[in-house]
Amino acid sequence: MLVGDALHHKDSIAARGITDAFIQSQLLADRVGEDLRDPAALDAALRRYARDVDDKFTDFFRSTLNVAELQVPESRLSLLRAISGNQALTDRYFATLSGACSIDDFYNAELLETLANV
Ligand SMILES: Cc1cc2nc3c(=O)[nH]c(=O)nc-3n(C[C@H](O)[C@H](O)[C@H](O)COP(=O)(O)OP(=O)(O)OC[C@H]3O[C@@H](n4cnc5c(N)ncnc54)[C@H](O)[C@@H]3O)c2cc1C
Numbered sequence: 001m002l003v004g005d006a007l008h009h010k011d012s013i014a015a016r017g018i019t020d021a022f023i024q025s026q027l028l029a030d031r032v033g034e035d036l037r038d039p040a041a042l043d044a045a046l047r048r049y050a051r052d053v054d055d056k057f058t059d060f061f062r063s064t065l066n067v068a069e070l071q072v073p074e075s076r077l078s079l080l081r082a083i084s085g086n087q088a089l090t091d092r093y094f095a096t097l098s099g100a101c102s103i104d105d106f107y108n109a110e111l112l113e114t115l116a117n118v
Helices: 017-032 039-068 074-083 087-097 109-116
Strands: none
Touching: 017 039, 074 087, 074 109, 087 109
């Protein structure tokens, strides 16, 4: 069962390879748990892990493909312009890109208010 860079390709600009490797390693360890020596339970745990990583990382893989197109949509440009003068929002933007901050934490009330006033 694969984790980290072996699991899926990503663009280095995302700067989230280490975060992903830790999250996936933790997921795998959590799923396998005590079942390491029971072949049937291990098989089931590995299938659950495969579903977990599909659920959690398919969107990130798609965003890698979007980045590779080297075309920035107008909606992203508007967002970047809106946060460019705000250090806290800029920090959270890069923390979100790296996986250290969740999307829900990024799109908080402060950001929504900033976007509404653009
Ligand atoms: C220049 C650079 C800058 C980066 N900057 C960032 C960053 O700022 N933030 C970030 O999150 N990520 C960054 N990354 C990506 C990050 O380093 C990787 O995504 C992360 O290290 C992947 O971890 P991993 O455990 O999957 O693989 P690796 O860290 O590559 O570990 C794999 C290990 O397996 C060993 N190995 C390989 N083949 C065998 C074998 N046959 N037998 C035994 N051992 C073997 C290797 O020697 C290596 O130690 C950067 C990568 C590079 C190259």
